[in-house]
């Protein structure tokens with residue numbers, strides 16, 4: 001089916017309507033994989049598990065669904081065809097692994113729905129966390145900086161010679177594979193600069209990508225994206241693309257989110273998504289998060305209703321957040337009861 005811009009918007013609009021106006025995104029995927037013992041000290045980071053431990057990825061998706069997530073993000077963030085090639089895999093094998101990342105998330109969703117239908121027949125377990133509910137699978141696209149695995153997804157500095165053309169060439173194959181994979185939307189995450197946002201837009205438009213996309217930027221000062229480009233200009237650029245159905249912020253300390261939501265609102269009427277990290281800082285040289293700089297789940301959650309009030313429609317967590325964070329977000333979220341589509345209640 002060919003999507004016009006209206007139809008693309010409908011995917012998210014209908015979802016938001018069904019979940020009561022506000023949706024819960026999952027939490028840190030890599031973080032939770034590591035807590036189950038995965039060694040992600042690897043250029044492929046969480047993408048390594050697509051090769052070595054796909055069952056673990058599915059387990060983590062399940063955990064986030066149990067915690068209340070309504071949008072689960074695939075393990076393709078740092079999984080790239082080029083990255084798989086440097087592992088000795090062929091392009092075909094790399095593409096198959098990307099498709100697999102979406103299949104794993106879809107399987108987790110199917111199992112979750114099945115389990116809900118069998119055990120509860122649509123009833124509610126936790127007062128605040130409805131068991132049977134719409135769930136979207138978002139296919140993650142991490143930045144070129146994530147592929148470089150040198151911390152440049154947090155500096156946005158790709159050097160003076162970098163061009164939109166090079167970035168488009170880098171992303172083209174993966175974006176096309178993920179767009180045709182059966183995912184509900186593409187999640188362009190942790191976008192560190194304006195150049196890469198421009199490259200994504202041109203790719204989506206030139207390749208006539210049919211599924212909707214969200215653009216999510218990261219910031220370390222609450223004013224600009226990490227490269228120093230204006231956050232507002234980046235958000236306005238995202239707004240200009242008809243493929244983009246939501247604009248937001250991820251992997252950014254919670255304390256900056258309020259101001260950034262207000263900046264996005266000035267330039268778009270599209271839904272706003274936020275999934276901050278725990279507020280800890282990442283030491284790119286040591287490839288470690290520096291603990292003690294972050295906020296607890298309780299503090300994180302104290303922000304949730306305020307973010308909703310000022311205009312965020314989708315809220316979740318990024319690095320160093322866990323199923324506990326998502327459970328707390330889901331409970332704290334202020335929303336009207338859901339109108340569930342009948343096919344969900346039938347467990348189909």
Ligand code: MET
Nearest residue numbers: 028029030073077190251
């Ligand atoms: C560096 S941001 C990482 C985002 C990715 N979706 C993850 O949670 O692992």
Ligand SMILES: [Zn+2]
Nearest residue numbers: 251277318319
């Ligand atoms: Zn993150």
